[in-house]
Amino acid sequence: MKRAIAYIRVSRARDNMITQDTQLEKIKQYCRLHEIKLVDVYSDLDYSGRSTDRPGFQKLFKDIKHGKLDADYLMVYKLDRFARSVTSFHKYMNALDSYGINFISITQQFDTSTPIGRLIRNILVDFAQFESEMIAERVKDNLTKNAADGNWNGGPLPFGYELDEKSNILIPKEDEAEIVRNFFDWYLEAGGSFNQIAQKVNKEGITTSNNNLWAPSRIGEIISHPLYCIADEKSINYFEKKEIKVFNKETANGKNGLMRYNRRTSDGTLNEEENWLISVGHHQGLIPSDKFIQAQYKRKRRSKRPPRAGTSTKGLLAYLLKCGKCGRAMTFYSSTKTLANNRKKTYRYYVCRGRNLGKSVCNGQRVNADKVDELVIKQIQNTDHEKFNNLLNKVRDDLKYSINNLENKRLILKRDLEQFEKEEKNLLDKFKKTKSDRLISLIEDEVEEIAEKKIKIENKLIEIENKLDENQSQIYSDEYLLNKIHEFNENFDEMTFEEKRSSLQSIINKITYDEGDIELDLFF
Missing domain, CATH: 3.40.50.1390 (Resolvase, N-terminal catalytic domain)
Structure with missing residues (x-):
């Protein structure tokens, strides 16, 4: 049985x-x-x-x-x-x-x-x-109608705004709005992070609307929220390139902000970005679109990078410096010795982590930290900015060419997908009209074959979208990097040690040291 x-x-x-x-x-x-x-x-x-x-x-x-x-x-x-x-x-x-x-x-x-x-x-x-x-x-x-009309959908009021109950329109709360503007400025500074901003405002006694301390995640929610972004052609294009539907575009005047809807699914889980609905709202935006978009690209870059382990060390190049022999990190060490005249002297140096693994793995380079720090700073300060600009322009042109090719491929794949969907519909129509078991079996095989082809196309489309996003991000990050190098050179003497280190970490991906030779790998 x-x-x-x-x-x-x-x-x-x-x-x-x-x-x-x-x-x-x-x-x-x-x-x-x-x-x-x-x-x-x-x-x-x-x-x-x-x-x-x-x-x-x-x-x-x-x-x-x-x-x-x-x-x-x-x-x-x-x-x-x-x-x-x-x-x-x-x-x-x-x-x-x-x-x-x-x-x-x-x-x-x-x-x-x-x-x-x-x-x-x-x-x-x-x-x-x-x-x-x-x-x-x-x-x-x-709720969708409210979003399409640019109305506030209700819920907890966003930091930086209060509600006009008669018009149901959000109005900037100026003291809080200024804090939001500062959040974006601080985040886009060299080394700016959600943790750093939270520590700064909590130390200064700046609280949330409910008089609570700021958590880094709460800062992140504000930085990523379209509500604060001014609605204009750039911000609308930014969301549409991510295939997010934007309502009410014709009302964008370079002053009002954006509304986000459908961030969560019906069961409360976070929705994919492409399922969001964005509308030009009636409220005043606080952050220029350029600044908002730069912040989003920085968020994306940082999310792909492993956390820096060097926040507690005092080496200027800690967790940037790599051994040219074995590729391992060169760790910062310092020791203080008492000299013959009872004066104390501190010795600072970087040592390859492969040193403890034996010479068969690596000779274990050891180098004076002050010497390497000075060499790296000089390389950045002596950068040929005209040559660097020309190189960035070439990279940007190459990226735009790549973006154009990817967009053409995406268009072709979407047409192929539509064709397969038509074929699938025709087969299902045939199925409804037939009573032959043999024909039903053949239709089933064809439907399964089309389903497999559709999955392959959809996967290719996902790959193309990721590449497009990365290329667009690169265009913004190159420009951002050049600005940061200028800022570093102009403000170096006034920077604290921590500011210098944070700035270097926002400019440099890694530094390779090999017996006196230094190679910088910048973020572009």
Whole structure:
């Protein structure tokens, strides 16, 4: 006799919900009718189907993975009891396939052990998602309309603004707005970071709207929030290049700000940026678009770099300096000795970390820190700025050429994707009209082949989008780097030790030292 396990899910309480007992009884009736033995039942009560993060559901698949269940079928009362998302459905359906377990939705009368069942499941899950999305769409329509109109959607007031209750428009709260402007200025300084800004304002007694201390993450939320960005052609183009829909563009006047909507999904998780909705708002923006965009590119650059471990050391080049022999970091050390006249002298030096691994690994270079520091600073100060500018212009031209090629490739791939989607629709139309098992099997094979081609194209599109973003980021970062080198040279004598080190870390990726030769690898 065939064996089955049942999965039951009851939505968050509402009048027309399908009860746990009803679902289980229907599954038992199906088993009796088809002579299938029901061996186990898993359930989730008061859980939405929009997320697969349900305890009963996760335990079910954990037990399947660990071989605790001996079953031929997984049964549900209805498809949407199992999953509402096409992505989630196919993910877990593939998991069932890999363990040889077929899937039955008893009210929709299909069995994935048959070719027609496998094809129908793909069609039905599309309808399940469509129904779920329509419900969600009705919920968010009012909020979307507010966003499209540039209205404030409610919730906690953003730092820097207060609400005019009559017009429902955000108005700058000038004392806080000035702090927001400072946040962006400080962040774009050499070595500026969320941690550094939080420490600075907390030390100076500057608090949040609720009189709390600032956390670095809260600073990051402000720096990344489009609300503060002035709406103009540059900021609109920035978001549209990220394929974010922008409403109300015609009202951008270089003074008002932007509104962000749909940052979180219906289950509260953070949404992908391309699913955001941006609208030109009625409120006044605080940050020029150039400055806002530069801050976003800096955030992206810093997120890709490993954290610097050198914040507690006193070496100017700590965690920048690498050994030219083995590539390992050269660590800063200092020691103080008492001389014959009882005077104390401090010796400062950098030592390759490979020194302790033996000469077979590295000779373990050791060099006077003051000497290397001076050589590096002179190299930066003696930079041929005209030559550097020419080089940056060439790099920028090459990047723009690359961007143009990538955009053309993206256009071709999108056309190919649209063609495959048309072919897929035609095949499904054929399926609805045919009763031939042989033809159904052929259609299924063709649909699967098209699905594979679509996945390949979508992956290529993701790669192209990443490359486009990186190239655009590089154009901004090159300009930013040149400005920082100018600032470093002009203000060097007035900088504190920590400011010098932070500035060097924002300009230099790494420094390679090899027996007196020094090579700088700048961030461009």
